[in-house]
Amino acid sequence: MLSRTAENLFWMARYMERAESTARLLTMGQRMTILPGATMRDEWRSVVQVTGCEDVFGRDGVIRESDIVEHLMLNPDNPSSIRACLGRARANAKSVRTALTQEMWEALNEGWRKLETYGVADARRDFAELIDWVKNRAMTFRGATESGHLRNEGHDFLRAGGALERAQMTLRLLDVKYYVLLPETEVVGGHRDHYQWTSVLHALSGSRAYHHVYGGSYSPRQITDFLMLNRQFPRSVLYCFDQIAYRLQRLAHWHGTRTAANLRSEEMVETLSRSNSDEIFVRGLHETIQGKIVQCNRLGLEIAEAYHFG
Amino acid sequence: MTFSEMLGENGDVRDCYAVVQQWVEETGIEGLHRRLGEAEAIFRRIGITFAVYGEGGDPERLIPFDLLPRVFTAMEWQRLEAGIRQRAAALNAFLHDVYHRGEIIRAGIVPADIVYQNKAYKPEMANFSPPGRVYSHIVGIDIVRTGLSDFMVLEDNCRTPSGVSYMLENREIMTRMFPELFARERVAPVDNYPSQLLRTLQEVAPPACKGQPTVVVLTPGSLNSAYYEHSYLADLMGVELVEPADLFVDEGLVYMKTTCGPTRVDVIYRRIDDDYLDPLAFRPDSLLGVPGLFHAYRAGGVTLCSAPGSGIADDKAIYVYVPEMIRFYLGETAILQNVPTWQCGRQADYEHVMAHLAALVVKEVHGSGGYGMLIGPQASADEIEKYAARIRANPGEFIAQPTLDLSASPTLGPAGLVQRHVDFRPYCLVGRDIRLVPGGLTRVALAEGSLVVNSSQGGGVKDTWVLR
Numbered sequence: 001m002l003s004r005t006a007e008n009l010f011w012m013a014r015y016m017e018r019a020e021s022t023a024r025l026l027t028m029g030q031r032m033t034i035l036p037g038a039t040m041r042d043e044w045r046s047v048v049q050v051t052g053c054e055d056v057f058g059r060d061g062v063i064r065e066s067d068i069v070e071h072l073m074l075n076p077d078n079p080s081s082i083r084a085c086l087g088r089a090r091a092n093a094k095s096v097r098t099a100l101t102q103e104m105w106e107a108l109n110e111g112w113r114k115l116e117t118y119g120v121a122d123a124r125r126d127f128a129e130l131i132d133w134v135k136n137r138a139m140t141f142r143g144a145t146e147s148g149h150l151r152n153e154g155h156d157f158l159r160a161g162g163a164l165e166r167a168q169m170t171l172r173l174l175d176v177k178y179y180v181l182l183p184e185t186e187v188v189g190g191h192r193d194h195y196q197w198t199s200v201l202h203a204l205s206g207s208r209a210y211h212h213v214y215g216g217s218y219s220p221r222q223i224t225d226f227l228m229l230n231r232q233f234p235r236s237v238l239y240c241f242d243q244i245a246y247r248l249q250r251l252a253h254w255h256g257t258r259t260a261a262n263l264r265s266e267e268m269v270e271t272l273s274r275s276n277s278d279e280i281f282v283r284g285l286h287e288t289i290q291g292k293i294v295q296c297n298r299l300g301l302e303i304a305e306a307y308h309f310g
Numbered sequence: 311m312t313f314s315e316m317l318g319e320n321g322d323v324r325d326c327y328a329v330v331q332q333w334v335e336e337t338g339i340e341g342l343h344r345r346l347g348e349a350e351a352i353f354r355r356i357g358i359t360f361a362v363y364g365e366g367g368d369p370e371r372l373i374p375f376d377l378l379p380r381v382f383t384a385m386e387w388q389r390l391e392a393g394i395r396q397r398a399a400a401l402n403a404f405l406h407d408v409y410h411r412g413e414i415i416r417a418g419i420v421p422a423d424i425v426y427q428n429k430a431y432k433p434e435m436a437n438f439s440p441p442g443r444v445y446s447h448i449v450g451i452d453i454v455r456t457g458l459s460d461f462m463v464l465e466d467n468c469r470t471p472s473g474v475s476y477m478l479e480n481r482e483i484m485t486r487m488f489p490e491l492f493a494r495e496r497v498a499p500v501d502n503y504p505s506q507l508l509r510t511l512q513e514v515a516p517p518a519c520k521g522q523p524t525v526v527v528l529t530p531g532s533l534n535s536a537y538y539e540h541s542y543l544a545d546l547m548g549v550e551l552v553e554p555a556d557l558f559v560d561e562g563l564v565y566m567k568t569t570c571g572p573t574r575v576d577v578i579y580r581r582i583d584d585d586y587l588d589p590l591a592f593r594p595d596s597l598l599g600v601p602g603l604f605h606a607y608r609a610g611g612v613t614l615c616s617a618p619g620s621g622i623a624d625d626k627a628i629y630v631y632v633p634e635m636i637r638f639y640l641g642e643t644a645i646l647q648n649v650p651t652w653q654c655g656r657q658a659d660y661e662h663v664m665a666h667l668a669a670l671v672v673k674e675v676h677g678s679g680g681y682g683m684l685i686g687p688q689a690s691a692d693e694i695e696k697y698a699a700r701i702r703a704n705p706g707e708f709i710a711q712p713t714l715d716l717s718a719s720p721t722l723g724p725a726g727l728v729q730r731h732v733d734f735r736p737y738c739l740v741g742r743d744i745r746l747v748p749g750g751l752t753r754v755a756l757a758e759g760s761l762v763v764n765s766s767q768g769g770g771v772k773d774t775w776v777l778r
Contacts, residue, residue, distance in 0.1 A: 001568055001569050001570075002550055002552060002556050002566060002567065002568055002569075003556075003567045003568060003569055004553070004555070004556055004567070005550075006569045091532070094532045094537070095531065095532040095553075096551075097538075097541035097542075097545065097551070098541050098544045098545045098550070098551045102356065105356070106355050106356065109354075109355060109356075110355055153569060251569075254570075255569065255570055307569040308567060308568075308569065308571075310555075
């Protein structure tokens, strides 16, 4: 397979995953602002912090929902915005049309210009509908991939890219919780804290699954355990790491050579699977998350190097 | 009077259009419009668009599609096919000749200057024989009709004729949406074109290739107006679609960069102009291209399809000599006639053209795509005067032809069927054998009375049926 094709597939999956993740992040931010006792300020700021675009908004002042919708949904120049991700995924797809099935292409091509027609006011009005639409685009794309794409090396690049992006977004969503400072009258483990934790689960469509695993009670440790370490929940960090390592093993098999990316991905699985949520809290959730994000970034670079990406 | 494809010369529906006629009556105009909307939605979703340079608005436009097929009888096709094959063979023989001894020039049939002084002539190709002596592997021949049995060749395309993806997609859409039509009429299939193309390309593998040749399609990239077609053909042939940056040359052999490291490439179906193929051989200022590619080609390490310099055979100044080429190389009489053409570079022709500008179509010798033409009968006095000044300044750059009354085919208009002018481009494949699928691309001028069918100028396309 052409290196350019592999690179495009890898990134196409990442952009689609990122579009969906950004949509989920927006849902979570909005949910947090309408929770009892919300300040209408820190909630959105935490979203801004985890997407790494605090510079755009400045460190002080109120961040309004309209600013967020503009920047994370509509702004074509922000690489994390939904519009930019959908556009880039399609541009990548267009330059590797031959490596995609017709249905995958259709999933990326349909409605790719929809957000161009939206202003901030309209996008806020149709917020819920647009978020659902974005999630549907991503799901349709994955469904088309699942049901029709040849299981060749291109498929492994696609799935590795998707899993890597997803792991990072679950990490970021968990980190939002860290950034939301509790009002002074609240205690850790109080009502508001509880709502915020459940918002994270909700944004990752994991509420029901969580109950299946842990029964009716919520606790930060259990939620962290679920989102970081559960091997069955497909948005958990460990599940994604397992996927990445598996896809990279298949790639090593196709090419008959193991690379630095294999070693790192397997080590990432190994370390995380030996961990538990108590340990994570002792070490610090935020610090753990930051460490994992750095590992993911390094892995991305090693994959690019191993397969001669431009 | 305009020849009507459907109504023939006496106004009765021709037998070959009986099924179409019946279908239109059953479906009704409103029904046809509804189905057309569905077809367009499918085209856009699939992504069959073409880019138009230098215009605002939608950067990826749909080429307008007309639901009513254009129909050829088996007899008509038999004659067209013989004429097309003959022409493709003669054009390739001509190319081999002008890059070797130039017998046709020595024989005084074609003047030396219009060959050797021509920008499309590539001296770098002299004394080199490509595999199978094939230069133009895909020959697109534009054919117009003016009467029941009057077919004429308007121009030849020997470089990289585009549009074949529309031929395939138009048929695909028609069979998907109207399977009942194909149950009623025996239409010859065209869907084996990609496999025929692949066979043709494999047949011209270079001497350095042992075993099964690796074929690729070379595209300038996804911003090219015909990019969809490049990816579509690569896909249907099951070969890689590469960009220049994916290729490199090492020791006279060509490789593509893959996830497994370098992989040999034997045959390149290139959809890039000669000038941008190899900066070392052609345009040193080009940022595109694969350095060393042309050297590898001449050394027998790779085959380029079409061969650089093939454009000399489809130049409009050369066009007038094609019937004589057929006689010279094949010893046959041309089955398909040329359109009578005046060459403004000749004194007598020049005088005739200047005196009859209002009745003629004048074209630039090197122009393409329907740009830079004068259509005398439709031009204002002012436009004619301006164009005349250009001809006077450089007569050798222009040819003129009578304004042809192109045949008209029934086309879906807002209120019912209308008659619109059409032309026809079949795609002839030349490898060790010559192959031709029964069909081609019918282009239709959608504006009333218009004779310009180019997609860049508002033309549309139709499915083309050859009956068995």
